[in-house]
Amino acid sequence: MMFRKAISLLLVVFAATTVRAQEIAVPGSVTVQPAAIEIKHQRHPHTLQVLGASVDGFALDLRTQAKYASADPKIASVDAEGWVRPIANGSTQITVNVAGVTKTVAVKVQLPPTEPPMSFRHEVMPVLSRGGCNSGGCHGYSLGKNGFKLSLRGADPDLDFLAITRDSMTRRLNFQSPETSLLLSKPAGDSPHEGGVRFARNSLSYEIVNKWIQQGAPGDLADKAEVVSVRLLPDKLVLKPGQKHRVQLIAQYDNGVSRDVTRLGILTANNNQYADVEGEGMVVAGDPGETAIVARFERVFAATSVMVLKADAKFTATPAPQDSFIDKHVIEKLNRLKITPSPLANDEEFLRRVHLDLIGIQPKPDEIKAFLADKDAKKRDKLIDTLFARSEFIDHWSLKWGDLLQNSRTSASQPSVYLFREWIRGAVSSNLPMDEFARKILTARGGAADDPASVYFAISKDTNDTLERATQVFCGVRMLCARCHSHPLENWTQADYYGLASFFNQVSIRPDIRAPQGVQNAKFIQLNLAVGNSGNPRSGRPQPPKFLGGDEPKLALNVDRREAYANWLTTPKNPFFARGLVNRYWSYFFHRGIIEPVDDIRSTNPPINPELLDALTKDFLDAKFDVRHLMKRIITSATYQRSSIPTASNKHDEQNFSHTIPRRIPAEALLDSLIQATAVPENFPGAPAGFRAAQLPDANSENAFLRLFGKSQRMEACECERDNGSNMLQALHFLNGKAIQARVVNPNGRAGILAREKKTDQQVVTELYLWSIARHPSDAEMKVASEFLKRHSERRAEAVQDLFWVLLNSRDFMLVH
Structure with missing residues (x-):
């Protein structure tokens, strides 16, 4: 009996030990960060990160399992959680032992002769920010809360110091009894506080504020360390x-x-x-x-x-290709995620996708048949060059840039809009490098007849509008928030904002007196070189020109400051321009950018695959800002050519490019493809017969279809202006709308022509499939469709129309897939 009890106890202990061993995975590797520590302040201890990686690739936090020892505890001590604290000046090292591995970290202590007082800027202010006290919903609100106002998210330490130590006769501080100070008792929950408890009495935050008040609330506003x-x-x-x-x-x-x-x-x-x-x-x-x-x-x-990730012992990694850096970085990321990519799309799927993405219209049946019959192994690569030479390529990409540059008769005269449109078309046609494209736009002057690119400035409401548009389009950065306060999600301040404004505030807009009589909204862009810098409302002083996230350049007087901005923008060292364009163009061929949204690039919105974005940016720079090179690089990758049919492991992946995510065709491409499929043209008011939707000069089109399907109104320099989503009204329009029904039943349209031709049912079905969804029917589809036509042979024309209507209402027609 005693023996069985002992065995039972041993089994329990063994089971517990086994569970613990499973919970604490054995690391395949161990690193300690940082490799060296330098401490210059008594109150600034530094912790060590003891990092492990399991054999199957998962991160392990080994800090609490490690054993620490200081070579000289009289210089620096270390506790059981890896916190290194300074004791006296000198050098020593910390030894870290974990899982049979020993690492050492060099420690250097350089303390001042006397401990400095608590820092308002670098200790108290961070406490207020961490507690949310200076957030927009609390005392950082523009009017403050209950008579106490702080700068939004700690943007102005000088103002906050005065508000705390001087405002309301210093009622928020009690130097005789610091713990009863309102600055402590309210956030600690000792006094009624609408904002609730913001930090506990035994916290570091409480200790910092308490000690600061005990020391008499010293100011350190002269300390400009940043x-x-x-x-x-x-x-x-x-x-x-x-x-x-x-x-x-x-x-x-x-x-x-x-x-x-x-x-x-x-x-x-x-x-x-x-x-x-x-x-x-x-x-x-x-x-x-x-x-x-x-x-x-x-x-x-x-x-x-x-x-x-969930552990998957059965996962087999996909070999990372070495002949395409795009596929290499995508596959390496998918392997880390334990995701298997989808196979490549077949020729018909690729052909339709690349036509819609590159020229904004589906391939015709003859083009499909010719591509399928072509046995050249390089036919996909050669197709890209063929599409570059098509006039629809110019239409499609001129439309995109017309949207981004907001070319519209709402803001400029009709002749100006047409001239700017033709200038954009010329840039696309000649494959103007993107650095030259941006430079020509941002340094333009005169009237539209002198320099069509000057219309870009004519569209702006004011200097602020210009800098916001330019930064969003050419840098992928949104600056609007920094106009009034520091950006809530990035490091931009009002100095950054008005520093950019100073590059553009020499621009003035006046009516172009040379415009023919009756032409409205004709504008002339002129420069006032003597004008001063933009005023910074926070400092109350003129703000010198300042590159975004960079320096204030030394510029000569009476020069066009836009030239300096354009030089900075287009230099290969610029961290925004090439990177932002690469990310934007990537999004045009996938369902998202590597950074999403594409025009909201910031440190708090990191790329989903930074190695991929870096490699694409370098390649774009090496190609001298050649956008067709970038497009071809993307399209020839296996990543772009993957099927939209998911695998078991990637069906939930929507951001790592493991398969093509279907997306709705943009409004103009959808209408142009519908016109081509049905052979029934659209009459656009004010446009010549045969005009395609992609050729319209701006958003001022009285076309209900384009409005319903999200055509950009060109009111903002944002991709979000275009709505490529799907909704019930769009579905109902395809089901019952006159624009669809009239095209399907038109006797001179595609269905009418095919119904009258002496073709077999199978031939008619094939033609309907090729014209509508740009592929051949499957055997099962052919069987169902041809039997339908055969059953209704007595009303053949109507049956052909019904089948055509079904195909045009399918996801295969509506989506890029």
Whole structure:
């Protein structure tokens, strides 16, 4: 009996040990970050990240399992969680032991002779930000809350210091009894507070504010040290659902100080379905998927990617191709995600897709048959060059740039709009390099007859509108928020905004007195070279020109400052221009950009595949901003040519390009394809007969179909102006709308012609399929359709119309797939 009890107890212990061993995976590798630490302040301890990777690729947080020892505890101590604290000046090292691996970290301590007082700017302000006290919903609101106003998200430390220490006779601070100060008692929950508890009494935040008040609330506004960057460690994580992993936030100051600010930074997840952040940097994995952890400290941002995957021992990695850097980076990412890509699309699927994406119209039956009959292994590559030479290519891409540049009779005269349109068409036709394209637009002057590109400035409401449009289109960056306050999701300030404005504020717009009588809205762009810089409302002083995220250039007086902006914009070293264009063009061939939205590039919206975006950008620069080179590079990749039919492992993937995600055809391409399929033209008011929707000069078209299907109105420099979504009204329009019905039943249309021709049922079915959805019917489809025509042979014309109507209402016609 005793023996059986002992065996039972041993089995329980063994089972518990087994569970623990499964929970704590054996690392395949171990690293410690950072490799060296330099501490220059008594109150700024620094933690170590002990990172492991399991043999199947998952990240392991080994910090609490590791054993730490300081070579000289009189210089720096280290606790059981890896926090290194300074004791005295000197150098030592910390030894880290975990899973049989030993690592050392060099530590250098350089403390000032006396400990400086608490810093309002670098300690108290971060506490207020972390607690949300200066957010837009609290005291950062434009009118404040309950008589207490702080600058939005800590944009103005000087103002906040005065509001706390001087406003309302210093009622928020009690130097005799600091713990009863309203600045402490309200956020700690000791006094009634509409905002609730913002930090606990035993927290670092409470300790900082309490000690600052004890010291007499000293100011350090003369200390101009600024955070120049922050970074999250590790820079990427692969976790299992429910797994936890701590991240670390490091701030780098312009005086050379590097500081661990994990406990004072603001860390959030872009999508908390896949991961969330608890406490002081603890990432908790959720459902399988991918998101970014975004960190903010002193108005500077950083992000790290988090993948959440289920372990899959049966997964077989796809070999990464070496002949295409696009496929290489996509496949490497898919392998990390344990996703198998779909196979390549067949020739018919590829042919239709590339026609719609490159020239905005479906292939005709003769083109389909010829392509299928072509046995050349390079026929897909050669097709791209053929489509580049088509007039529809010019129509299609001129339309896109007309949208982005907002060329519209709403803002400019009709002759000006036509001249600008022809200028854009000329640039597309000649494959004008994108750096020259941007430069010609941004430095244009005169009237439309002198320089059609000057219409770009004529469209702007004012200088602010110009800088916002230019930055959004040519940099992929949205600056509107920074007009009034620091950007809530990026490092841009009002100095950045009005620094950009100073490049453009020499531009003035006046009526073009040379315009013929009766021409409305004709404008002339002139420069006032002597005009001063734009005023910065925050500083109350003129703001010198300032490159976005860069320096204030030294410019001579009375020069066109736009030239300096164009030089900066188009230099290969510019971090925005080539990258933004590559991302935008990628989105035109897929369902999304590598960064999405494509015109909202920021550090808190990281690319889904940064290696891919970097490689594409380098290739675009090497090709001297040749956009056709970029298009061909994308289209010839296996990534673009993949089928839209998902595999078992990629059916839930909508962002890593493992298969083609079907997308609705844009309004103009849909209408032009409908016209071609039915052989019934559209009459556009004011346009010559035979005009295609893609050839319309602007959005001022009285066409209900185009409006319903989301044609851009060219009111904003944003891809979001075009609505490529689907809705019930669109479905009803195809089912019952006159535009569809009239085309289908038109006796001189496609269905009428085929019904009268002496063709077999199978031939008619094939022609209907080729004209409507640009592919041959399957055997099953042929059987059903031909039997339908045979059953209704006595009313053949109507039966052909019914079949055609069904095909035009199918997803195969409406979608790029």
